[in-house]
Amino acid sequence: MNAKSSLKRNCQMILFFVIAAAFPLVFTNSYFKQLGTIVLLYAFYASAWNILGGYAGQLSLGHGAYIGLGAYITTVLFSEFYISPWLGMVISGLMVGLFAVAIGYPCFKLSGVYYSLSTIALVNVMRLFFIAEDTIFGFKTGSSLGYKIEWRGTLIDMQFLDKKYYFWLILLLLAVVVFVSHRIKNSKTGYYLSAISTNQYAASSLGINTTYYKLKALFISAFFAAVGGSFYAMFIQYIDPASVFNYDTSVEMTVLAMVGGRSTVVGPIIGSLLLVPLKEIARSNLGASFAGLPLIIYGVILMLVVYFLPNGILPLFKHWYSIILRRRREDLSV
Amino acid sequence: MSEEIMRVEHVTKRYGGLVAVNDVSIQVNRGEIIGLIGPNGAGKTTLFNILSGMEKCNTGRIYFLGQDITHKQVHEICELGIGRTFQIVQPFENLTVLENVMVGSFLHQKQVEEARAHAQGILELVGMQHLKDVPGHGLNLRYMKSMEVARALATNPSLLLLDEVMAGLNPTGIEAVVATIKRIRDSGVTILVIEHVIKAIMSLSDRIYVLDQGKLIAEGLPDEVINNEDVIKSYLGAKKHA
Numbered sequence: 059m060n061a062k063s064s065l066k067r068n069c070q071m072i073l074f075f076v077i078a079a080a081f082p083l084v085f086t087n088s089y090f091k092q093l094g095t096i097v098l099l100y101a102f103y104a105s106a107w108n109i110l111g112g113y114a115g116q117l118s119l120g121h122g123a124y125i126g127l128g129a130y131i132t133t134v135l136f137s138e139f140y141i142s143p144w145l146g147m148v149i150s151g152l153m154v155g156l157f158a159v160a161i162g163y164p165c166f167k168l169s170g171v172y173y174s175l176s177t178i179a180l181v182n183v184m185r186l187f188f189i190a191e192d193t194i195f196g197f198k199t200g201s202s203l204g205y206k207i208e209w210r211g212t213l214i215d216m217q218f219l220d221k222k223y224y225f226w227l228i229l230l231l232l233a234v235v236v237f238v239s240h241r242i243k244n245s246k247t248g249y250y251l252s253a254i255s256t257n258q259y260a261a262s263s264l265g266i267n268t269t270y271y272k273l274k275a276l277f278i279s280a281f282f283a284a285v286g287g288s289f290y291a292m293f294i295q296y297i298d299p300a301s302v303f304n305y306d307t308s309v310e311m312t313v314l315a316m317v318g319g320r321s322t323v324v325g326p327i328i329g330s331l332l333l334v335p336l337k338e339i340a341r342s343n344l345g346a347s348f349a350g351l352p353l354i355i356y357g358v359i360l361m362l363v364v365y366f367l368p369n370g371i372l373p374l375f376k377h378w379y380s381i382i383l384r385r386r387r388e389d390l391s392v
Numbered sequence: 393m394s395e396e397i398m399r400v401e402h403v404t405k406r407y408g409g410l411v412a413v414n415d416v417s418i419q420v421n422r423g424e425i426i427g428l429i430g431p432n433g434a435g436k437t438t439l440f441n442i443l444s445g446m447e448k449c450n451t452g453r454i455y456f457l458g459q460d461i462t463h464k465q466v467h468e469i470c471e472l473g474i475g476r477t478f479q480i481v482q483p484f485e486n487l488t489v490l491e492n493v494m495v496g497s498f499l500h501q502k503q504v505e506e507a508r509a510h511a512q513g514i515l516e517l518v519g520m521q522h523l524k525d526v527p528g529h530g531l532n533l534r535y536m537k538s539m540e541v542a543r544a545l546a547t548n549p550s551l552l553l554l555d556e557v558m559a560g561l562n563p564t565g566i567e568a569v570v571a572t573i574k575r576i577r578d579s580g581v582t583i584l585v586i587e588h589v590i591k592a593i594m595s596l597s598d599r600i601y602v603l604d605q606g607k608l609i610a611e612g613l614p615d616e617v618i619n620n621e622d623v624i625k626s627y628l629g630a631k632k633h634a
Contacts, residue, residue: 073631180515244504246498247504249487249491249494249495249498249504249507250495250498252487252491252495253484253485253487253495255486256484256485256486256487257482257483257484257485259446259482260482260483261480261484262446262465262466262467262470262485263444263446263466263470263475263476263478263497263544264470264495264496264499264501264543264544264546265467265470265471265473265496265547266467266495266549267465267467268467321486324545372486377412
């Protein structure tokens with residue numbers, strides 16, 4: 059990749075964030091602000107997942123475990139210790155990262171589908187644990203009834219009456235995860251993760267400590283998942299095990315990244331921009347008349363993409379873009 | 393003149409009742425090209441897997457540069473300076489040829505640009521610089537094997553293990569690979585090579601070890617080995633007598 063094309067790509071990213079930032083100013087209806095925030099939150103989740111699932115090729119179907127744990131830790135820090143969620147989300151990210159590494163170390167002894175199964179087990183065990191226990195490590199978590207976060211309502215508390223601030227906050231967080239993803243992808247770690255994702259055997263023969271690099275990817279990925287969970291908690295102001303330790307969310311972030319373009323920087327964002335609004339709009343418009351229809355539409359699109367575009371939608375866009383460029387060049391030369 | 397770089401002492405590897413490598417001892421000196429030959433199933437690749445740490449031997453010891461590496465992990469052995477290629481090619485399909493080699497270069501180069509420059513130099517050494525932007529899965533067998541050599545070489549090994557890099561190549565391809573291997577040795581790398589192409593290995597090797605059914609049946613200079621009766625019987629076939 060030469061400097062010119064990377065500069066162009068940076069400009070495209072900045073343009074995207076600037077246009078996105080104007081969204082809540084144009085669509086002032088609270089439904090749209092809510093929808094926009096959800097879309098970006100999923101883009102954030104999918105980008106976090108992509109570092110482990112895309113770059114390192116370790117198919118985690120249990121990232122809900124890190125989202126949920128992140129949400130609970132930030133909430134407890136906020137409610138019991140009066141620690142601002144701005145700081146709390148970083149602390150919970152680090153704690154969840156360490157937790158993920160501790161769980162991941164034995165799980166990475168498994169490969170392929172067996173690793174994926176262990177991650178499914180993780181998210182389900184976490185949910186059942188938080189449903190069963192009313193108090194964990196001496197902190198009241200409220201079992202299945204959940205936890206209503208106290209309203210304090212200042213900037214320090216990350217609590218806003220107008221939803222547009224949440225939109226901007228998640229947009230900022232998304233920019234951070236995109237920046238970090240981009241840095242990883244264009245570094246030694248990024249190349250090593252690519253190698254590990256295609257052929258661990260050959261990778262280790264080139265001196266790559268595969269376990270170390272997979273754990274590194276897992277730490278970063280889980281860190282951001284926990285930050286996303288923390289954001290979710292402050293955004294909804296209420297958490298319960300069923301909604302934060304959610305298996306469906308875990309699968310969905312995987313799907314979004316894969317549909318958009320797994321192991322690319324912007325693929326997860328594209329997947330989310332295309333699919334999440336579709337799902338939400340279908341649910342709010344058709345949810346009452348055909349209860350299962352939104353999911354059916356979602357499923358059909360997913361099947362089509364997996365069948366026809368196994369590398370995701372992004373390579374297709376790139377292909378079209380290159381055709382347009384070539385045509386334009388030909389027009390100019392005539 | 394000869395400084396020892398690797399010593400393998402009485403290595404045995406069993407799979408259940410099958411003894412794949414049976415009490416094998418070999419010694420490799422710095423700057424040599426050592427040939428390792430034998431019929432299919434003789435245990436050559438298993439021995440390579442043990443030397444590179446991918447499999448652990450049941451008994452025996454392996455010393456590399458005076459250090460016991462018998463129980464070291466694959467990546468540690470590579471860091472110490474042993475590179476290898478695979479009999480069945482293992483490209484990183486999602487990366488280009490240059491990026492494949494860069495993965496090797498990153499062992500000693502931390503920055504992307506340094507690794508890229510280093511990898512380009514290696515590609516020139518194996519004569520593949522014109523293919524650097526081809527995807528790793530888009531090469532023919534000859535170049536696929538050369539890319540593996542380049543990738544292993546990029547880790548700056550003192551000892552390079554080459555597993556059948558000439559198999560399936562035509563005479564022109566073999567000649568090119570032989571020339572490359574000699575160039576690599578001249579750049580200061582010791583080479584241990586498994587090969588079936590007898591003519592090539594005779595001209596290439598300083599010394600040859602012959603394995604049959606896991607056992608070392610002969611060792612010595614190419615001429616000695618090729619006239620050894622056991623070797624003729626088990627490997628080269630009786631035709632030679634006629």
